[in-house]
């Protein structure tokens with residue numbers, strides 16, 4: 295897991311580094327600048343030139359240190375200070391003096407050389423201290439960086455591409471587009487959340503002496519990026535003496551006439567993700583079709599016709615007997631009582647439950663029904679469903695993903711998976727897990743059903759919360775990546791995730 299720190303947390307961690315490790319910010323800056331110089335050198339051509347653009351704050355200070363190391367290593371370096379030199383921070387001013395003493399005198403932006411292939415421009419204008427849209431000379435500098443990039447130079451951003459808000463990943467205009475971003479100490483949200491992640495290019499994290507554990511008791515959100523080893527580590531190797539009962543029984547309340555595929559995808563995804571048994575509960579007129587998709591799917595008919603309501607409670611309570619996890623929502627016939635039914639069922643059975651699709655829409659009007667749930671509840675909304683759950687517009691959801699997913703999880707006491715590019719998994723205790731797998735080819739009907747079945751299977755196997763959820767999200771995206779590698783993003787359909795992608799993940803993980 296990689297810790298992701300906000301700007302405020304970075305400042306706290308920097309003070310902590312001084313107090314706990316005796317690492318003054320001058321030394322952190324020296325280490326940051328050295329790391330920046332090494333990355334810049336690694337992307338330059340054999341006789342590439344370097345231009346370092348430095349802003350007034352400590353980000354600029356990192357640039358001044360990098361310029362000194364590049365110069366010391368024999369490279370051709372040009373430096374420009376942008377903004378009011380009188381406003382330099384103490385650390386930056388000290389490094390400006392040092393740089394000059396090494397014989398590198400800053401020049402004006404206009405007199406800098408035009409750069410091309412093999413050359414590198416280091417963007418050290420702003421980092422986590424950016425507070426408004428770059429203007430004036432700063433905007434001109436960002437324009438020059440874009441021009442040099444168009445003529446072939448590589449752009450290396452110090453800590454954050456200048457113009458990008460490091461806490462949200464939202465860019466001001468203008469904003470630098472980097473080929474590589476050197477993250478000092480810890481990752482920032484803006485480097486892993488879109489559109490910031492794309493503006494950063496490749497993110498290279500360098501240690502600067504802040505210490506890994508520095509981030510333990512920081513205030514504010516605990517954000518983590520899930521790495522493949524974390525996800526793989528959640529899944530135990532299977533024991534030889536196990537039997538199908540060992541791996542749990544999923545009850546999927548899903549499917550209806552015209553939407554039998556959703557239930558089949560949930561069930562087949564759960565089976566392909568290690569669940570020992572899967573039973574689908576659906577109206578009789580849909581159940582036969584659902585079961586016809588796969589011999590392994592068992593069925594419990596819900597008598598009657600029409601939307602799910604309180605009259606189905608007893609049948610569902612009976613169906614939940616002996617099960618280990620619930621998945622509810624994909625393709626269900628929703629009606630005015632469906633939300634109350636879900637709330638009542640969850641208050642009576644002590645099972646982990648995944649609510650997706652129309653189960654989310656059913657409870658959106660009154661989320662309090664979820665507070666009575668006896669077992670842990672996982673909601674898996676896409677942005678549109680999240681909008682209904684939060685009363686916001688989809689546009690607002692997408693602009694404030696991190697904030698809204700944390701709020702909903704803590705407010706209702708459930709785990710919330712906000713799907714999309716960089717899916718976020720928020721746990722009621724404030725932790726948010728950022729996913730980096732998956733691709734646009736997965737924006738296809740049924741992809742969400744596969745995730746809810748996968749999630750249900752992991753919960754049925756007894757994997758702990760929230761690990762089971764962020765692992766399912768990671769595996770789901772990786773399945774999509776592996777399947778798209780074989781079928782293209784255009785060709786990818788949800789069934790490929792189940793038949794191809796998931797199996798490729800388990801083989802890759804030796805499970």
Ligand SMILES: NC(=O)C1=CN([C@@H]2O[C@H](COP(=O)(O)OP(=O)(O)OC[C@H]3O[C@@H](n4cnc5c(N)ncnc54)[C@H](O)[C@@H]3O)[C@@H](O)[C@H]2O)[C@H](O)CC1
Nearest residue numbers: 308322323351352353420421422423424425426427428453
């Ligand atoms: N925190 C750490 O552990 C380390 C941080 N380092 C580097 O320091 C920057 C953060 O530096 P800071 O001085 O806080 O701010 P910036 O350099 O990012 O911004 C400069 C300064 O400019 C002002 N400002 C903000 N927005 C604008 C604007 N649009 N136009 C003009 N001026 C603006 C504001 O006053 C800012 O303070 C961090 O990213 C790291 O690169 C250390 O070197 C390593 C450890």
Ligand SMILES: [K+]
Nearest residue numbers: 417420452454
């Ligand atoms: K920068």
